[in-house]
Amino acid sequence: MKYIDEFRDPQLARQLLQEISRKTTRHWTIMEICGGQTHSIMRNGIDQLLPEGIELVHGPGCPVCVTPLESIERALAIASQENVIFSSFGDMLRVPGSSKDLFMVRSEGGDVRIVYSPLDALQIARENPSKEVVFFAVGFETTAPANAMAVYQAAREGMANFSVLVSQVLVPPAMRAILSAPGNRVQGFLAAGHVCAVMGYSEYEPIAAEFGVPIVPTGFEPLDLLAGILKTVEMLEAGTPGVANRYGRVVQREGNPAAQEVIRKVFEVVDRQWRGIGMIPMSGLGLSREYDRFNAEKKFGVSHIVASESPLCMSGSVLQGKLKPDECPAFGRECTPLHPLGATMVSSEGACAAYYNYHRNVSFP
Amino acid sequence: MSIAPACPLPIQQHETVQMAHGAGGRLSQALMQRIFMPHLSNAFLDQLDDQAKFDIPAGRAAFTTDTYVVSPVFFPGGNIGELAVNGTVNDLAVGGARPLYLSAGFVLEEGLPLQELEIIVRSMAEAARKAGVLIVTGDTKVVGRGQCDKLFINTSGIGIVRKDVSVSCRNLRHGDSIILSGSVGDHGMAIMTTREGLSFQSGITSDSAPLNAMIEAVLEAVPTVHAMRDPTRGGVAATLNELAVSSYAGIEIHEGTVPVRDDVRGACELLGIDPFHVANEGKLVLSVAAADAPKVLEVMRAFDCGREAAVIGSVVADHPGMVVMRTAFGSRRVIDLPLGEQLPRIC
Numbered sequence: 020m021k022y023i024d025e026f027r028d029p030q031l032a033r034q035l036l037q038e039i040s041r042k043t044t045r046h047w048t049i050m051e052i053c054g055g056q057t058h059s060i061m062r063n064g065i066d067q068l069l070p071e072g073i074e075l076v077h078g079p080g081c082p083v084c085v086t087p088l089e090s091i092e093r094a095l096a097i098a099s100q101e102n103v104i105f106s107s108f109g110d111m112l113r114v115p116g117s118s119k120d121l122f123m124v125r126s127e128g129g130d131v132r133i134v135y136s137p138l139d140a141l142q143i144a145r146e147n148p149s150k151e152v153v154f155f156a157v158g159f160e161t162t163a164p165a166n167a168m169a170v171y172q173a174a175r176e177g178m179a180n181f182s183v184l185v186s187q188v189l190v191p192p193a194m195r196a197i198l199s200a201p202g203n204r205v206q207g208f209l210a211a212g213h214v215c216a217v218m219g220y221s222e223y224e225p226i227a228a229e230f231g232v233p234i235v236p237t238g239f240e241p242l243d244l245l246a247g248i249l250k251t252v253e254m255l256e257a258g259t260p261g262v263a264n265r266y267g268r269v270v271q272r273e274g275n276p277a278a279q280e281v282i283r284k285v286f287e288v289v290d291r292q293w294r295g296i297g298m299i300p301m302s303g304l305g306l307s308r309e310y311d312r313f314n315a316e317k318k319f320g321v322s323h324i325v326a327s328e329s330p331l332c333m334s335g336s337v338l339q340g341k342l343k344p345d346e347c348p349a350f351g352r353e354c355t356p357l358h359p360l361g362a363t364m365v366s367s368e369g370a371c372a373a374y375y376n377y378h379r380n381v382s383f384p
Numbered sequence: 385m386s387i388a389p390a391c392p393l394p395i396q397q398h399e400t401v402q403m404a405h406g407a408g409g410r411l412s413q414a415l416m417q418r419i420f421m422p423h424l425s426n427a428f429l430d431q432l433d434d435q436a437k438f439d440i441p442a443g444r445a446a447f448t449t450d451t452y453v454v455s456p457v458f459f460p461g462g463n464i465g466e467l468a469v470n471g472t473v474n475d476l477a478v479g480g481a482r483p484l485y486l487s488a489g490f491v492l493e494e495g496l497p498l499q500e501l502e503i504i505v506r507s508m509a510e511a512a513r514k515a516g517v518l519i520v521t522g523d524t525k526v527v528g529r530g531q532c533d534k535l536f537i538n539t540s541g542i543g544i545v546r547k548d549v550s551v552s553c554r555n556l557r558h559g560d561s562i563i564l565s566g567s568v569g570d571h572g573m574a575i576m577t578t579r580e581g582l583s584f585q586s587g588i589t590s591d592s593a594p595l596n597a598m599i600e601a602v603l604e605a606v607p608t609v610h611a612m613r614d615p616t617r618g619g620v621a622a623t624l625n626e627l628a629v630s631s632y633a634g635i636e637i638h639e640g641t642v643p644v645r646d647d648v649r650g651a652c653e654l655l656g657i658d659p660f661h662v663a664n665e666g667k668l669v670l671s672v673a674a675a676d677a678p679k680v681l682e683v684m685r686a687f688d689c690g691r692e693a694a695v696i697g698s699v700v701a702d703h704p705g706m707v708v709m710r711t712a713f714g715s716r717r718v719i720d721l722p723l724g725e726q727l728p729r730i731c
Contacts, residue, residue, distance in 0.1 A: 020649050029712045064715020113723075135655070241713060356723050367656065377717040 026240030032068075035245035040070040042252050048074045048204045049251050050197070050340050052190060053211030054081030054368025055239050061373040063241045073248065076204070076340035077373075079193050079296065080211050082158040083110045083366035084338060087292040088326040090186040091116045094155055097184065097319045098124045098131050104147060106140040107155035109133040110366045115359060117326055137162075137169035137183075144173070144181040153315045156183040161213045163187050163304060164278035167285035170306065170313050182315040185305055188291055190214050191222050192302035197339050198230045205340050207251040209237040209244070212266040217282075219274025223262045231260045238266040285310050294362055295328070295335030332361035337370050344374040351375060401496040406526030415524065419502050423509040428485070428520035436520035438485060441544050446481035448472060449540040457504065457534045460574045461589025465504035467665060468537040469511035469519075470594045471616070477596035478612040478668065480551045480603060481543030483515060488522040489538040494529045501535065515594035517541070548607040551670075555610040556631035560699040561677035565598070565668040565684055566591070566692040567643040568620050572662035573651045588647050591689075593666030598687040602670070605683045611671040614664070618722050621660040623669050624707040625721050635707045637697035637719060661722035671699060 051057055057077045060066055066075055079085055095116050098105035105121070112121040112133065125131040130150075134140050137154050144152035156166040166183065173181040190211060197205055210223060215236040223234045233254035237247025247265045254263065264270055282304070291303025306314050316322045331349050336342035344350055344363070354360040356372055363369035404411040421429075428436040450471050457464040469486065476483040488508065492501065512519050519539075570591040577586050595614060603609060611631070615623035620642070628635045644652075644659045652659045666689050672680050677695055684690030702708075707719040 020646050020653070023649075023653060027712065029714075032713050062717055063713055064711050064717050065713070067715040068713060376720045 023240070026238070026242045028242065032241055032245055035242065035249055036068055039073065039245065039249050039252055042249065042256055043070050043072045044256060046072045046074065047206055047252060047255050048076055048340075049207045049209060049248060050076045050078045050205040051209040051237070051244070052078040052080040052194070053214065053239075054078075054084065054366065054370070054373075055213070056080075056209060056211065056237065056244060057370050058368055058373050059239050059241065060244060061377040064377075065241060065244055069248070073252065075248075076343070077337065077370035078208075078340060079197070079293065079338040080159060080190065080214070081338075081363065081366050081368040081370070082162065082188070083114055084334065084362040084369045085188055085293045085296065086111070086114070086157045086186045086362065087294045088116065088328060089292065089324055090157075090184065092324045092326045093316060093321040094121065094184055095119060095124055096321045096324060097153055097315060098129045099127070100319065102150055104130045104132060104143055104150050104152045105155070106132045106134045106143060106152065108135070108157070110368075111155055111157060113359075114362050114365050137166050138172070141169045141172055141178075141181060144178055145176075148180060150180060151318075152181050153319075154181075154183050155186075157186045159188055159190055159211070159214050160217045160282070161211075163282045163286065164217060164275070167281045170285045170310050171281055173313060174310060182313045182318045183306070184315040185286075186291075187286065187304035188293065189288070189302050189304065191226060192299050193293070193296075194223075194226055196296070196299050196302075198226070198232065200339060202341065205232070207233040207255050208235065209247045209251065210234050210262075212236055212238040212243070212269060215264075215266065215270040215274065217275050217278045219272050220262050220264060220270065221272055227260050227262050233260050234262045236262070236264045236266045236270045238269065293338075295332070295338050297335070329360045334361035334363040334371065337363050344371040345378070347371070399498055401492045401494055401498065401501065401526055403494055403526050403528065406492065406524055412524070419498060419505055420522065420524075423502075423506050424512075424519050424522075426518050426520065428518060429522070436485065436487075438520065440542070443547055444545040446476050446479045446543045446545050447540070448475040448479075449538065450475060451536060451538040453533070453536045454575065455533055456578055457500070459578055459590055461570075462592040463504050463507055464535065464537055465506075465508040466511035467590075467592050468539045469508050469515065469517070470592050470665060472539040472541040473511075473515040473517055473594045473596050474614045474666075476541050476543035477594075477599040478551070478614050479543075479545065480549040480599075480612070481545045482600065483517045483541055483543040483596055485520045485542045486512065486517050487540045488519050490522070490524045491532050491536040492524060492526045493532045493534050494526055496534050504535070511594065515596055546603055546607070549603050549609065551609055551612050553611050553613060553627050553630040556627055556633040556635075556671050556699045557610055557673065558633065558699055558701055559674055560610055560671040561674045561695045562624070562635060562637070562697040562699065563670050563672065563677060563680055563684070563693060564620065564642060564696045565595075565690045567645045567648065568615070568664060568667065569644060569648045569652060569659035569662035571665040572619065573648045575663075576651065576655070586647050586651060588645070588651065591664055591666040593689045595666065595668050595689060598684060598690050599668065601683050601687070602680055606672060606676045606680050608676065609670055609672045609680070613669050615667055615669050616665060617663050619659070619661045619663055620667075620669060621658070621707070621719050622721050624719065627669070627671065628707050629705050631699075632704045634700040634703040634705070635697055636700045636702075637707060637709045639709055639711045641694055641696045643692045643694060658722075660719060674698065
């Protein structure tokens with residue numbers, strides 16, 4: 020298939036792998052930020068092919084994984100109400116709250132629908148003027164423009180029956196938190212390609228300078244990932260921190276100005292709770308004052324709902340790269356995709372789910 | 385001034401299904417005569433008894449049932465009617481049985497246009513004719529509007545198992561070749577393209593087809609086939625996992641040997657779905673001794689539904705109970721069962 024097969028070419032992959040091996044003279048720990056990258060690494064077995072010196076640790080870039088438990092509880096509370104159509108990306112439906120998930124709300128009679136775009140949720144609202152339609156707006160900078168656009172459109176059309184439950188997070192504050200944490204092992208980053216497509220990569224330049232790390236915007240196909248790893252290794256070996264783009268066909272330094280503008284219009288930067296990690300100051304987006312009437316938390320009076328995590332789940336350490344999923348004692352035992360203790364085992368982008376789905380119980384040479 | 389007739393005649397010719405169509409009275413009879421009998425008529429059904437009576441050839445009988453609730457009932461490449469016939473025919477055939485007789489039970493939603501019902505019944509008749517089976521008994525019930533979605537169909541089937549074959553999902557042997565009859569994911573993605581909120585233009589059509597003629601030819605040529613399955617819900621991934629678990633054997637699949645249509649791959653990429661997890665309705669997975677694989681392939685490729693048949697992997701001594709993919713890069717990964725609901729009501 021055009022534009023896909025070119026980036027999955029086994030011959031070119033072998034050449035890149037040889038180059039990485041040739042350049043690697045010592046042990047390096049590299050974090051891929053995005054759960055989509057983790058998924059692709061596991062799916063294609065790239066970790067099995069890298070030289071021993073290169074260790075990949077998996078970052079917090081899985082929106083479902085870092086959405087705090089209290090947001091899930093608030094979603095469950097709203098979705099259970101009469102006259103509400105609650106819409107969400109599919110992955111969120113299986114994330115367990117303290118006693119149930121959105122699928123269970125649906126089986127109890129709640130109108131919970133999977134949509135592929137927030138604009139589809141908006142369409143549902145147009146078609147059901149007598150119902151309250153709520154969209155679960157989760158994600159990183161990648162989903163923020165479309166989520167903002169849905170709110171912006173709703174405002175323009177004067178829609179009163181549409182609102183969003185917002186749990187938007189931002190990558191750069193999380194990178195700072197990881198690099199500043201005691202015991203941090205991460206020496207270089209593969210930055211999340213799609214986040215950079217929206218935001219560009221100029222905001223990573225101060226981080227690279229302050230912490231002395233290479234940050235390489237990287238795509239998701241096998242050759243993208245190998246090219247990103249190679250560049251990171253070259254910069255680490257040469258001792259030249261900075262930002263180098265290896266996803267040029269999608270990412271520009273300044274990102275997508277139109278997308279950034281709609282984010283700025285609708286959202287403002289706020290403190291945000293990250294599941295498994297905790298509060299990170301100024302690490303998320305919330306509706307700005309002008310669009311606060313679309314805030315589902317306020318509309319449905321669920322802001323008071325708080326929740327706490329299973330003490331067994333160590334997803335916080337996994338999300339910060341301190342622990343590999345299969346090093347968790349609950350992995351594959353108390354915690355499986357059917358009975359997940361934490362969101363990292365639920366989402367297709369979650370590191371624990373990727374390990375479970377692709378590597379479980381098999382010792383690959 | 386016009387005068388309305390004092391005693392209007394009841395409407396005889398309805399255009400949609402009425403509750404009375406399922407009440408056993410005149411309208412039920414009218415439905416039989418107008419919609420079902422013209423298409424499905426045969427010596428057994430024409431008796432209009434509460435049961436069909438027939439002789440069964442000597443040997444082991446195979447008996448199966450399946451209920452079809454696909455939404456929408458009309459989809460690119462087919463409809464619920466032919467799906468209901470082909471699905472049950474295939475469930476018999478993959479057990480090494482020659483399908484003979486089917487039953488058909490209908491749950492109709494009040495308000496279903498009779499024209500749509502007739503199209504569906506007609507394609508059931510065509511599918512039965514193609515597969516060489518007879519629909520010998522049936523039942524119709526009507527439920528109120530909103531109590532089902534247009535119509536649900538249950539079909540059960542009886543077949544006779546060939547004497548010389550013993551196929552079972554517990555029969556995988558070390559060294560077997562795993563053969564797949566053609567491209568994966570066509571049916572599921574054809575349904576996907578029609579779904580509300582997902583609709584996109586594509587030429588993807590369902591692969592719904594009867595497999596019994598091809599299977600019979602395969603078993604005629606190589607009666608020692610070890611296992612056969614049709615990979616419907618859960619896709620090829622679920623079928624391979626069932627075989628691996630039931631036989632406590634390892635299966636290794638080679639990436640790149642599994643045919644996937646370009647448009648199906650594109651749609652899967654777009655939606656983040658693994659084609660291995662997507663339903664098929666006219667595909668066959670079988671396990672056979674490696675030495676017999678070329679013969680099986682030759683036979684399968686003579687059929688439309690097996691033209692792209694290929695060896696996609698083998699049964700290995702490692703990782704019993706698991707399916708592992710050897711990637712194009714030389715690495716390996718587990719192929720797991722799909723989890724939860726990928727797309728509801730696909731068949």
